[in-house]
Amino acid sequence: MQQWAQGRLLQWAMRFPIDDLLPRIRDSLASHPRLVLEAPPGAGKTTQVPPALLDAPWLAGGRIVMLEPRRVAARAAARFMAGQRGELVGQTVGYRIRFDRQVTDATRIEVVTEGILTRMIQDDPALEGVGALVFDEFHERHLSADLGLALALDVQAALREDLRIVVMSATLDGERLARFIDAPRLSSAGRSFPVEVAHFPPRRDEAPEHHLRRAVEHALASHPGDVLAFLPGRREIDRAMRALADSSADAELLALHGDLPVEQQARVLQPADDGRRRVVLATNVAESSVTLPGVRVVVDSGLAREPRFDPNSGFGRLDVVHIAQSSADQRAGRAGRVASGWAYRLWPQSQRLEPQRRPEINQVELSGLALELAGWGDADLRFPDPPPPGALAAGRELLQRLGALDGQSITAFGRRMLALGTHPRLAAMLLAPDDDSERALACDLAALVEARDPLRAGGDAFAARWQALVAFRRGSPPHDASRGALAAIDQAARQWRRRLRVDVAPPADAPAHLIGDLLAHAWPDRIARQHPADPLRYQLANGRGARLYDDSVLFGEPWLLVAELRDDSRQPGRDARILRAAPVDPGRLERDWPARFTTRDRVFWDTDRNAIAAVRERRFDSIVLDRRPIAQPDRSRHAEALVDAVRQLGLDALPWTGALRQWRARVRSLRHWSPELGLPDLSDAALLDTLPQWLQPALAGKTRLDALAADALAEALKSGIDWPTRQRIDALAPIRVAVPSGLQRDVRYGFDDETGEPVAPVLAVKLQELFGLADTPRIVEGRVPLTLHLLSPGGRPLQVTGDLRGFWERTYPEVRKEMKGRYPRHPWPDDPWSATATHRAKPRGT
Known part of the structure; x- marks a missing residue:
């Protein structure tokens, strides 16, 4: 309560640059249901706009829901707005974040994060009782914000014409966004003083934390005020704290990131009680979402952790990347909130940054988005940047394998997955078990998958992580494990059990294969069987090959679930390396996925024999379990085998003529010169990919490749082009x-x-x-x-x-x-312009 009162006194004394714009914001929303608001950090948009709308006649006592991209910022914004009203969080102003909720029936402003808004709209498309949706910090372009806006626009167009939508941003192409949502655009001034920017590049072979320490020491010695240092994530903050522990004895060292307890976050956001200078080591949560009092110097690493798709795990991951110029400008601006300031950039001045950050939708795995679209029942939502078709198709393919989609339609199981609000892989695993003991274990595994590795020594056995968690609960974690990481994992597992209403205690022991059996529901494409001729090599259910390290503790396991692997794309054709896996019980596979075990006859081209061959195969997806030859294969499938021969031997195995090669070159050229014709792709890659469609019909009834005539090949190649278009080809690109x-x-x-x-x-x-x-x-x-x-x-x-x-x-x-x-017998006139063309020599005697 004392902390709240101190914050309240500070807030009463503050006036925000956006205050003068609030009447225009209210007037705009009274006449138009959408608004784009541009306001730099420190203008007060996050904490002043929602309260200013509470008494608007169009709101009619309804609620305002504000999407905030980060948990730290959501809590801070809710506390600040509540303090302004002389209330506690959960009264007029509350928040909802993952595993934490502070709202009551009296709450009229809800600050929500991540997928909370998406869940609200999916559960209640009419948004009963909600009068306005506010999207804060939209310039960060998180996928959840893009999806939330797309859903909100659809709701407004179809169900709720009275719903107000406000999109707020610190750095954004507001004109483009205003055109996209057909909305007025307002801009606010910010509160800033001059900031002197200097570059502070590293020394040769200098560790990043030592580079940062030099910059912070210089800032403390040269300038007044607190220091705010931007680092990519918690790991780098911990290293920097250790490096600064001795050299910054006169300053208070504080961390700010999303994993901190609420009390520590609140402490960082309040002025120091004893007047000591502070050094705050923060992630980009401090870039625009929260305001830190007293900061006069910014030290910027120029790095951030941003989502990228990780093919090794099948999930999105947070990669350390260089920030955009817009982010660098925002970070520097943090030094000029209360007085003139200084910003030190820890990269060379010659280094160029991208102007704006790229939308998350273009660089992450999209199975979660695909599931949301299937649950909404409309894949044609309008996005500021549309999802890449290839990534969206890959997401849908994964959902079909997980059982969430049947074709393009969401299944009942898919709806249960959607309601969990987590990655579809984890949702499928959490919902798979039938008994509470296995559900409790699945909660542990979900927490382990989402967390950073608690084992410092690594290793490829997934079970070792879970066993470390069990030992932590007994009070004796392994010496090579991080107690902090295990404590966070234990807390997350407890929250998952509460979410799934699992009342039993987490297991203290588990059968050898049970961990892999459960994880298989998250990675059904990564179930792997040992190669019969190489015990270190495995074939995955998706058809790829993978290999254990020579010293793997999993050596000899006949079946594995590969939770993480590394695929070196620089060496095509080589097996991926298994980084983390768990044994699997093949009997459990047959019980859980009987439909994935199939028996079929396969007719193919045997390169060694240069002839058609046939086998009867029993498979689990792409894993061949048993193969036996068939003496007399079905003749109707010979064409399929000949197509396989062309795939292996290459297109040159076909009876090409010079005229047909020229026709193909003409079509390929016209596809480039005249794209409006819509001609098919006849490149080698495209033809090989579509052999069953264009070539297989021409091979029907044949048992040898040389039985295919040249004219039949020509007609097969031209089969996808109608007669008028063929004539058009001849006219535009004549022989x-x-x-x-x-x-x-x-x-x-x-x-x-x-x-x-x-x-x-x-x-x-x-x-x-x-x-x-x-x-x-x-x-x-x-x-x-x-x-x-x-x-x-x-x-x-x-x-x-x-x-x-x-x-x-x-x-x-x-x-x-x-x-x-x-050539004296041929004409060589002085004036070729007027001479008569000829292909003959001059007549004799002329």
């Missing part, structure tokens, strides 16, 4: 063109696969046949010039040119002088 001599000469086409562009088409013709022609011949309705290979009467090259007029003017006189003596 031959007429020249002034009256003859038709061939045009030679080509395509460069490395550049992905057509080679200039070539017309090889004797020079005398072009007399009287002023300009270079063109095709594709005059848009593409031909490259002329001008030949001597004997057919030898004289000149290559794309500029016939220039050739006649500048080069022909020299050619005429040289060739006239060598």
